[in-house]
Amino acid sequence: MKPAAKAKDPSPHWVFTFGAGRAEGDAAQRDLLGGKGAYLAEMSRLGLPVPPGLTISSEVCAAYYRSGKMLPAALMPMVSEALDVVGNVAGARFGDVENPLLVSVRSGSRASMPGMMDTVLNLGLNDETVEGLARRSSDRRFAYDTYRRFIQMYGDVVLGIDHYLFEEVLENYKSLKGFELDSELGQEHWAELVARFKALVEQELGQPFPQDLHVQLWGAIAAVFGSWHNARAIAYRRLHDIPDDWGTAVTVQAMVFGNMGERSATGVVFTRNPSTGENALYGEFLVNAQGEDVVAGLRTPQPLTEAARKATGDRRPSLEALMPEAFADLKAACAKLEAHFRDIQDIEFTVEEGRVWMLQSRSGKRSMQAALKIAVDMVGEGLITEKEAVLGIDAAQIDQLLHPTLDPDAPKLVIGKGLPASPGAASGKLVFDADEAVHLKAQGHTLILARVETSPEDVQGMHAAAGIITTRGGMTSHAAVVARGMGRPCVVGAASVQIDLERETLSSGNETLIKGDVVTIDGSTGQIIKGRVPTREPTLSSDFLTLMGWADQFRRMKVRANADTPTDARQSLAFGADGIGLCRTEHMFFEEGRIVPMREMILADDTEGRRAALAKLLPMQRKDFIELFEIMAGAPVTIRLLDPPLHEFLPHGEAAIGEVAAAMGVSAARLKRRVAGLSEFNPMLGHRGSRLLVSFPEIAEMQARAIFEAAIEAGSKLGTTVVPEIMVPLVTAKAELDLVKERIDGVARAVEKEQGVKLTYSVGTMVELPRACINAGEIGKSADFFSFGTNDLTQTTFGLSRDDAGRFLSEYTEKGIIQHDPFVTLDPAVGELMWIAVERGRRSHPDLKIGICGEHGGDPETIRFCEDIRLDYVSCSPYRVPVARLAAAQAALSLTVKPR
Numbered sequence: 001m002k003p004a005a006k007a008k009d010p011s012p013h014w015v016f017t018f019g020a021g022r023a024e025g026d027a028a029q030r031d032l033l034g035g036k037g038a039y040l041a042e043m044s045r046l047g048l049p050v051p052p053g054l055t056i057s058s059e060v061c062a063a064y065y066r067s068g069k070m071l072p073a074a075l076m077p078m079v080s081e082a083l084d085v086v087g088n089v090a091g092a093r094f095g096d097v098e099n100p101l102l103v104s105v106r107s108g109s110r111a112s113m114p115g116m117m118d119t120v121l122n123l124g125l126n127d128e129t130v131e132g133l134a135r136r137s138s139d140r141r142f143a144y145d146t147y148r149r150f151i152q153m154y155g156d157v158v159l160g161i162d163h164y165l166f167e168e169v170l171e172n173y174k175s176l177k178g179f180e181l182d183s184e185l186g187q188e189h190w191a192e193l194v195a196r197f198k199a200l201v202e203q204e205l206g207q208p209f210p211q212d213l214h215v216q217l218w219g220a221i222a223a224v225f226g227s228w229h230n231a232r233a234i235a236y237r238r239l240h241d242i243p244d245d246w247g248t249a250v251t252v253q254a255m256v257f258g259n260m261g262e263r264s265a266t267g268v269v270f271t272r273n274p275s276t277g278e279n280a281l282y283g284e285f286l287v288n289a290q291g292e293d294v295v296a297g298l299r300t301p302q303p304l305t306e307a308a309r310k311a312t313g314d315r316r317p318s319l320e321a322l323m324p325e326a327f328a329d330l331k332a333a334c335a336k337l338e339a340h341f342r343d344i345q346d347i348e349f350t351v352e353e354g355r356v357w358m359l360q361s362r363s364g365k366r367s368m369q370a371a372l373k374i375a376v377d378m379v380g381e382g383l384i385t386e387k388e389a390v391l392g393i394d395a396a397q398i399d400q401l402l403h404p405t406l407d408p409d410a411p412k413l414v415i416g417k418g419l420p421a422s423p424g425a426a427s428g429k430l431v432f433d434a435d436e437a438v439h440l441k442a443q444g445h446t447l448i449l450a451r452v453e454t455s456p457e458d459v460q461g462m463h464a465a466a467g468i469i470t471t472r473g474g475m476t477s478h479a480a481v482v483a484r485g486m487g488r489p490c491v492v493g494a495a496s497v498q499i500d501l502e503r504e505t506l507s508s509g510n511e512t513l514i515k516g517d518v519v520t521i522d523g524s525t526g527q528i529i530k531g532r533v534p535t536r537e538p539t540l541s542s543d544f545l546t547l548m549g550w551a552d553q554f555r556r557m558k559v560r561a562n563a564d565t566p567t568d569a570r571q572s573l574a575f576g577a578d579g580i581g582l583c584r585t586e587h588m589f590f591e592e593g594r595i596v597p598m599r600e601m602i603l604a605d606d607t608e609g610r611r612a613a614l615a616k617l618l619p620m621q622r623k624d625f626i627e628l629f630e631i632m633a634g635a636p637v638t639i640r641l642l643d644p645p646l647h648e649f650l651p652h653g654e655a656a657i658g659e660v661a662a663a664m665g666v667s668a669a670r671l672k673r674r675v676a677g678l679s680e681f682n683p684m685l686g687h688r689g690s691r692l693l694v695s696f697p698e699i700a701e702m703q704a705r706a707i708f709e710a711a712i713e714a715g716s717k718l719g720t721t722v723v724p725e726i727m728v729p730l731v732t733a734k735a736e737l738d739l740v741k742e743r744i745d746g747v748a749r750a751v752e753k754e755q756g757v758k759l760t761y762s763v764g765t766m767v768e769l770p771r772a773c774i775n776a777g778e779i780g781k782s783a784d785f786f787s788f789g790t791n792d793l794t795q796t797t798f799g800l801s802r803d804d805a806g807r808f809l810s811e812y813t814e815k816g817i818i819q820h821d822p823f824v825t826l827d828p829a830v831g832e833l834m835w836i837a838v839e840r841g842r843r844s845h846p847d848l849k850i851g852i853c854g855e856h857g858g859d860p861e862t863i864r865f866c867e868d869i870r871l872d873y874v875s876c877s878p879y880r881v882p883v884a885r886l887a888a889a890q891a892a893l894s895l896t897v898k899p900r
Helices: 027-045 058-066 074-091 129-137 138-155 163-177 187-205 213-229 231-240 291-297 306-312 324-341 370-380 386-391 395-402 433-443 456-464 478-486 540-554 566-574 595-603 607-632 654-664 667-678 691-695 697-718 734-755 770-773 776-782 790-798 809-814 827-845 862-870 876-892
Strands: 015-018 054-055 104-107 119-123 248-256 266-269 282-287 344-353 354-364 413-417 419-421 425-431 447-451 467-470 490-492 498-500 505-508 513-515 516-520 527-529 558-562 580-584 637-640 725-728 762-767 785-788 849-853 875-876
Touching: 015 074, 027 054, 027 104, 027 248, 027 324, 054 637, 058 213, 058 248, 074 213, 074 248, 074 725, 074 875, 104 163, 104 213, 104 862, 119 138, 119 213, 119 291, 129 138, 138 163, 138 187, 138 213, 138 425, 163 187, 163 498, 187 734, 213 231, 213 607, 231 809, 266 324, 324 344, 324 354, 370 386, 370 395, 370 540, 370 595, 386 540, 386 876, 395 607, 395 862, 413 513, 419 478, 425 433, 425 580, 425 725, 433 447, 433 456, 447 456, 447 516, 456 478, 467 478, 467 516, 478 490, 490 505, 490 516, 540 876, 566 607, 580 607, 580 875, 595 607, 595 667, 607 637, 607 697, 607 785, 691 697, 691 734, 691 862, 697 725, 725 734, 734 762, 734 776, 770 776, 770 790, 770 827, 776 785, 776 827, 785 827, 790 827, 827 849, 862 876, 875 876
Parallel strands: 425 447, 447 467, 467 490, 558 580, 558 875, 580 637, 637 725, 725 762, 762 785, 785 849, 849 875
Antiparallel strands: 015 054, 054 248, 104 119, 104 248, 266 282, 266 344, 344 354, 413 527, 419 490, 425 516, 498 505, 505 513, 516 527
């Protein structure tokens, strides 16, 4: 009996067509089709006017890189067959001399990456089809203008010829002919420029511009896949935490032409204002142009609506006035898309001889101010629910709202004005080169990046800058979109300002600023101001308060703040903190008047000497704690006992030692001996935390007394019982905690007896060492609470210093060794140790309260993990409290699977 024949593997489904109200894909297939392909399929299904096309899935991107940047042979017949379908819908045919189908070739990742990857427009033209296009359109000028655009873009993207070389040929030709504007060139001029562009290609490459249309198509598809790993795309992914293995899809779509004359146009429209959130169409367009002219910022576009035109004082007509029927169709399509996707949409459109075509839609990047208003408004309009509003806000970006704004009463020398592209204010030194901005930021400078226009290559410099200025471009230009996404203040289209990149100057009127001069920009008004302008603390909007109120209803975890000072404590409360999760007492000892008795304590030869010095510090510590307890008004306050090694409180270097010794009335030699005696090869792994308190229990006793006496006094003033939480740092064993806790309990009994009151307090530990995580079951028998100190837990798990790791960690993320900086987002191995500690600690102590107080407490991804393992609270810096409140709500709403 013969064995059954093995079934052949089915052919992969790599190509998906759309158009004429039909589509093989839909919006749910974003991972496979990319955002662009998925939305185009959905738009086609909705019956919107979408030029037909096909999308090559992101699976091909993975195959392309696996095979050493080779397109799979099986892809070619699939694309050819799909192109025939597209041509039938479009009424043209790819390669047909008399009726040529022209296509665009665009990238499309599942995450929006504006301008980071490559695009080729007008593909399908050669010396023969351009004549067919001229006959079909009855416009030879349009045909040759389109051909020269294609040669320039294909030459840049696919052939690797710098686009500035083409620009130079064009500008020289216009100068030779006495023209200033592209619109002045006629058909014979564009035909001549096509010849010059082709000559440039042959000169640069040693071979002619490709005339075979299929060679053009496969070259463009490969180039777009290849652009997934270009420098700017990689940099953007690093900045926005987009995984490298996602890859990009490629969409090949029939061209429609916004450059067919005065009844044609191209533009970008947001369904709401992405800067303010106002429910009104917001966008720009160019007459007789193609889409790249708008987004590249090479021409300053016209306002879309009459309201926007009047608001900006622009004398050029709006699309609403110039093409009212097309505008009405566009407005209706915008309304349909926003209602369907239930989010603000960023839409690219083209008007071809009066007919509107929708080329792309995606969720619009918006300022955080706008995001909140849009979310709250959409709930009010019944488009989304409160839960969806909370889940739809990027928690990591909330702190954009907490940045200072310019003092309206401060004097200002306004030297220029542009379009207010991204809100907020920033002052810094002028820099004109993106790479230099990165270099100077690393040296600690605060910078304003000034460019004629930005390009995707500038993205790292934009991220390094505190604010951005461009003299060209509009509200939907590359600079505007990217700056809004990064939360950087941005002023674009500042036409009254001249930037000379060669001389590195910014001039306006009689004012000329050079590199290094300080300038201030206001991204909410578009003003460019000479010098530094004072700022004011931000005012939180009613939309912010509304949304955060919803978040507080949905979150399970409490959110506390790391606060060492009254200022920090008040700020924490203003941002909605539920208490203080970490008060670092050592910071108090560095203040004026305290460092001397602290040093006396360290220099003391015996216990009595140390107690005498500590007695001077006691009233100071007590006063600090009283103020904190009063400000927090009964909310929990966790106070960490002294943690750093003692050498940190002593001077270093001959001059400093001599100066301090003289001030203290001791010999420099004695002080020098003590400094030497305390020195350690690796002090952060040495005599610190609980180890100090075991060696010098009088420190713990003084601090405990200050805490208890402050709690009694503050409680008396508040009319309530203050319940302090005392945290012992760097514990590795139950016995360590027991020794220190015994001293704390002894002080409590003494204070109770002295003051005739009953104290309520808790004693816990900071879990910040792997040994503590492993021993958590035993330690939990003695602890009232755990608080994970993830800064040190990360350092000791990795065996590296966070102060030094920045020198090489970026290389580790770039090479895929680790996915994130472990000091920003919790590492999985550190998380595993936390899970062990939680599980073992609660097994021995079921009511054990557990939180986190490292810097990770304000990181949304870490907060999701904290929800997974059921921590009771997170604690973070005051300005991260709103971020943590929202992230905690999102974690609670989206939690579906436990990590084990």
